[in-house]
Amino acid sequence: MTRETFITHVEREQEALRGFLLALCCGNKDDADDLAQDALVKAYLSCAGYQDKGKFRSWLFKIAYNTFLNHQKSLKPTVCIDTVPVEALPQRGSGEGAFSDLYLALSTLPPKERSAITLFYLSGYSVKEIAQITDTSEAAVKQQLSRGRDKLRERLIIDN
Amino acid sequence: MIIEIGMTKDKALEELFLAQTPHFTDSDAFMASLTKRLDAVEYLKQYQERTIRRYKMAMVVAFVVGIISGAVTIALILSTPADVPLFTFQVQTGFLLWLAQNSRLFAAAALSLLMTAGIFSIISNVQEIMHMHMYLEKHRV
Numbered sequence: 687m688t689r690e691t692f693i694t695h696v697e698r699e700q701e702a703l704r705g706f707l708l709a710l711c712c713g714n715k716d717d718a719d720d721l722a723q724d725a726l727v728k729a730y731l732s733c734a735g736y737q738d739k740g741k742f743r744s745w746l747f748k749i750a751y752n753t754f755l756n757h758q759k760s761l762k763p764t765v766c767i768d769t770v771p772v773e774a775l776p777q778r779g780s781g782e783g784a785f786s787d788l789y790l791a792l793s794t795l796p797p798k799e800r801s802a803i804t805l806f807y808l809s810g811y812s813v814k815e816i817a818q819i820t821d822t823s824e825a826a827v828k829q830q831l832s833r834g835r836d837k838l839r840e841r842l843i844i845d846n
Numbered sequence: 847m848i849i850e851i852g853m854t855k856d857k858a859l860e861e862l863f864l865a866q867t868p869h870f871t872d873s874d875a876f877m878a879s880l881t882k883r884l885d886a887v888e889y890l891k892q893y894q895e896r897t898i899r900r901y902k903m904a905m906v907v908a909f910v911v912g913i914i915s916g917a918v919t920i921a922l923i924l925s926t927p928a929d930v931p932l933f934t935f936q937v938q939t940g941f942l943l944w945l946a947q948n949s950r951l952f953a954a955a956a957l958s959l960l961m962t963a964g965i966f967s968i969i970s971n972v973q974e975i976m977h978m979h980m981y982l983e984k985h986r987v
Contacts, residue, residue: 689884697877704876705868719876727883731891788866807855807863835856842862 687733695742696726702809703746709804710754710797713789721757725750747809748819751801758797791841799834802827898978905971912964919957923950 687695703725707718729736729749736745792800801820805811813831817824870876926932932949935942945952 689888693877693881693884696880697873700873700876700880701868701870704870708868709866722876723880723883726880727887730884730887786866788862804863807860808867835859838859839856 687736689730692730692733696729696746699743699746700726702743703750706747706804706809707750707754709789709792709808710751710800712793712800713786717757721753722750724757725753728753744811744815744819747805747811748821751819754801755797787842791838794841795834795837798822799830799837802830803834803838806831894978894981898975901971901975905968908964908967908971912961915960916957919953919960923953 700722704718704722707721707725708715711718711721725746729746732749736742792803795803798820802816805816805819806813811819813824813827816827820827822830922932928950931946932953934946
């Protein structure tokens with residue numbers, strides 16, 4: 687794949703990719719865009735080995751997902767969200783960078799559940815495709831979706 | 847039970863996600879920033895490829911120089927009579943005389959040193975090239 691082809695593909699897919707990472711970063715746009723840029727650079731470096739089978743977006747999402755997980759691992763160890771006092775969590779309506787209800791609820795999910803939920807509901811991927819993107823079994827994805835959805839529902843009901 | 851639930855979509859959640867689909871107004875700035883990064887990556891890639899080429903060239907030169915100098919020294923040692931020193935000095939001091947008397951031994955030692963240095967150079971170059979290849983492969987995701 688040439689650089690021009692790569693850029694053309696990226697121009698078409700960048701909004702979806704940024705949206706996906708924005709959800710994974712729970713609405714933190716700066717972090718999401720940094721991760722998107724990192725993922726795209728990685729994709730560019732490996733695009734020589736990419737065989738175009740009409741799955742460029744899935745391929746990009748897979749790289750973005752791995753970049754996100756690596757980024758999460760590189761962060762300082764954090765306290766489990768359930769043990770954090772409510773006042774320490776980002777608050778709704780607290781100014782320009784305020785988290786929406788959904789992003790706030792997403793921030794309570796572990797990264798893998800958050801990824802599965804985002805890929806399923808925001809990006810519209812099937813369980814099988816999510817399993818391919820996240821390199822896990824379909825059963826594991828279904829479990830992540832089920833748990834994530836229950837937690838999200840619970841959190842959204844509490845918030846509302 | 848869990849598996850069954852996981853396969854169906856929650857309509858309310860789906861609608862919530864659809865309502866939250868972000869629209870970016872800074873796509874041009876994002877692409878410009880990406881192009882800059884790709885330029886930097888391209889520069890680094892070319893620099894690494896140039897370095898690998900240079901190492902390979904250095905390896906070939908070390909190999910050729912080692913072969914030629916080794917062959918010349920061996921030919922020199924073999925072509926002179928065993929009882930005649932390989933080299934002599936105009937000034938006859940004790941040390942230089944001793945050096946000339948043991949010229950074959952010193953020539954053999956110098957040849958060994960040269961070959962050792964050549965082998966070290968080749969091994970370190972090969973390791974460096976392999977390291978660079980591994981680094982490039984690792985960063986291809």
